Amino acid sequence: MLFSCDNIHMHFGARPVLQGISLGVHAGEVLGIVGPNGAGKTTLLEILSGRTKPTQGRVLFEGQDVTAMPLHQRARCGLARTYQSPVVPEQLSVDQVLKAARQAFTPYLTSHHAQWACDQVGLAVNPAQMAGSLETLNRRKLLLACLLMRKPKVLLMDEPAAGLLGAEVDEIDSILRYLAQQMGVGIILVEHRLELMTAIAQRVVVLDGGELIAEDKPHRVFDHPRVRAAYFETAQEAA
Structure with a gap:
């Protein structure tokens, strides 16, 4: 198990x-x-x-x-977890959210890891878009991508x-x-x-x-x- x-x-x-x-x-x-x-x-x-x-x-x-x-x-x-409400940092861009996840703890990950994770969940948005403006599904995808980078x-x-x-x-x-x-x-x-x-x-x-x-x-x-x-x-x- x-x-x-x-x-x-x-x-x-x-x-x-x-x-x-x-x-x-x-x-x-x-x-x-x-x-x-x-x-x-x-x-x-x-x-x-x-x-x-x-x-x-x-x-x-x-x-x-x-x-x-x-x-x-x-x-x-x-171990990773998602919550019922897909809360994202409203004032950060998508790219900034992914960067924060990449650098949450060592070893730091690269932007290639972030792009790979986004590809796995089908997140295709403008990296400069504010995370707070994303619709619910894309918020969930963004949070999942942040988790998936650490596999x-x-x-x-x-x-x-x-x-x-x-x-x-x-x-x-x-x-x-x-x-x-x-x-x-x-x-x-x-x-x-x-x-x-x-x-x-x-x-x-x-x-x-x-x-x-x-x-x-x-x-x-x-x-x-x-x-x-x-x-x-x-x-x-x-x-």
């Missing part, structure tokens, strides 16, 4: 948020995480990325226990299709397939767009109330009775 967690518990005060979560992703695999609002998905990503330490449990990267390792050190090991082994993604239209979702689909299948990146994906999840994930885990209630291939997991009760019926009530 390339990247995994074992028996993760998280409490905020007396309130349990995650209860005994164990999961993992192989190189070149897309693992999906779904669940209703408040299921604990984002908290789990915070723990996996190193921004938050669990109350109990371990995080393992290539067999090494990295539970106590902070976010920046995990990044150096090959990460694992990518944690929080709702990469949020705010995108149909054709744009298809483009994100193609990018994620390329990263997994051609570059061998292990991807852990939190996403509410079930059509995207069904299309690209090899396995899907379902969280509800901080518990992992099901894990299976996408076409089977969504037919699980407990999943339908916890996820789909909850979604219908909210609608």
Whole structure:
């Protein structure tokens, strides 16, 4: 297993948020995480990325226990993360954002690395354009390019299709397939767009109330009775 967690518990005060979560992703695999609002998905990503330490449990990267390792050190090991909102430095140009990513830590990378990363995600914009003027899809591509320059082994993604239209979702689909299948990146994906999840994930885990209630291939997991009760019926009530 390339990247995994074992028996993760998280409490905020007396309130349990995650209860005994164990999961993992192989190189070149897309693992999906779904669940209703408040299921604990984002908290789990915070723990996996190193921004938050669990109350109990371990995080393992290539067999090494990295539970106590902070976010920046995990990044150096090959862990990358994107967020639901594609926030970019509004007052910097695209080229300046890429330069900042190139020089974030040693060894510094060249502009050729930046161009290579942009090519991988299909980012084709004027380098002098202000990053803040980019549309949502290109903001996501820019942030991905910044991460790809370091050739990460694992990518944690929080709702990469949020705010995108149909054709744009298809483009994100193609990018994620390329990263997994051609570059061998292990991807852990939190996403509410079930059509995207069904299309690209090899396995899907379902969280509800901080518990992992099901894990299976996408076409089977969504037919699980407990999943339908916890996820789909909850979604219908909210609608």
